[in-house]
Amino acid sequence: MTHGNKLDYGTFEATKARSAALEQDLKINPQKYRVLTGDRPTGALHIGHLFGSLHNRVRLQNLGVPIYIVIADYQVLTDRDMFDQISQNVHQLTLDYLAAGLDPKSGHTFIFPHSHVPELNQLLLPFLTLVTQAELDRNPTVKEEIQAAGQKRINAGMYIYPVHQAADILSVKGNIVPVGKDQLPHLELSRVIARRFNERFAGNTPVFPEPHPLLSEAPVILGLDGSQKMSKSRNNAIMLSATEDETAALIKRAKTDADRTITYDQTNRPELANLLLLCSLCTGRAPEAIADEIGDGGSSKLKGYLTESLNEYLRPLRERRRELAKDPEIVKNVLRDGISAARAVAQDTLSEVRRVMNMEI
Known part of the structure; x- marks a missing residue:
């Protein structure tokens, strides 16, 4: 819901209730849903990721829910000077996914880097016309990420991070996104973008679903140094690949x-x-x-x-x-198949977007 230009994220108790209802329906009607989730390829994953998100993704996969896992490689460029490591990190991340039990052969799981799905990134331009500068200014999650990165100069990629996330989700028409409480503002902006697009361009036939948060009951794993977050960069994490x-x-x-x-x-x-x-x-x-x-x-x-x-x-x-x-082709094939699946869905989405925006030729 919006009031003027101000985002209203609703009460957390109401969000919890909606999430609990979704959990029950997922077990009965998994085919009704499409999950979008993912990670930035800043390095291999650690045990905080395993207990915090990977187990939940495997659970959803095993319920039969289609789950698209985006490796957000472009977003690494917003606050890290590590472009020379991105390809290697994507490979390591995918190994962690597969080892943890995410299985593309199940027919329910698709893993892809968003730099290889151009249709996804084409959605950024129309989406940027649907949000105001004031709304981006107020997003608390972006402010926290900027502070955590210690940046004094904020590039535009970081600033529009929530809009890029909306493109990730809506390109595959994700209607469920597993999140923690701190990510709710990002997801609410995705819901606002979906709603505004439908109202402005789509008339009585909505193009996009408004994605709902699936709140994780996963435990919060602190860093081994006692800090609030386990992180490879803080040298306080146990990597899944550690001996x-x-x-x-x-x-x-x-x-x-x-x-x-x-x-x-x-x-x-x-x-x-x-x-x-x-x-x-x-x-x-x-x-x-x-x-x-x-x-x-x-x-x-x-x-x-x-x-x-x-x-x-x-x-x-x-x-x-x-x-x-031992076989690098395994990861390459998983990513190629994931890219192909994500592009097929995103191409259909973009075609629909062009049609309702009167941009077909």
Whole structure:
């Protein structure tokens, strides 16, 4: 909903209720939906990605929901000076996807970089005419990303990031987008663009669905240094591709506190709670039960428990990744097939857009 030029993101409770209803219908009518999700190729993925998003994508795939996974390579250029690594990072990202269980052979999963789908990027121009500068100025997610990147000069690519995201979603007519609470403003702008396009150009036959958020119940994994976000650039992450020895060394350096008795207290002992949460995710046991078992064994015993549990949990994934990495053609074929599928849908979308905008020849 909009009030004048001001975006109204609605109440979070209402969004949660809509998301819960969608979850139930996804299990009954997966064919009604099309999911768009993705990542920027800034490097290989870590365990925060695995527990935070990859498992959920595999779950949706296995329900039979069509899921388009965009590797947002153009968006790397908005805040990173690493164009020379993009191709390698796309390859590594795809290996992580496949090793985690995303399977294009299922017929439901399509992986593609958006630089290879020109029809997607052609939607940017009409979409940019549907939003105001004031609306882009107010987007809180962009402001946070700008601050996180430490940029003093903001390029236009970063500024219109939410519009490019709308093109990602709407090019394949995605009607479901898995998001966390912090991404809701981006998605609301995509909904506004879809609505305004339909109202302005499409009359009684809407071209675009208004994509709905599917809120993730995934746990938030803190960095091993106790910071709010696990990140490769902050050197506080355990990569999916790390060896077992590298994993052990990283966990050994993880931040804890001076109290020897281990308890699960997310408010007062967040670093310990984070390690216990990871133990729980790997073993299926309650973090409180693990804390009680370790007791006054101290952080050293906890870290040993986590090292063993995490390495055991990741062992099958890492083995699959090593096998997949032996043949570079596997990743290339996955991406070629994903590009072909995404382009086919986006070409149909763009043809429809041209028709309703009176631009056919």
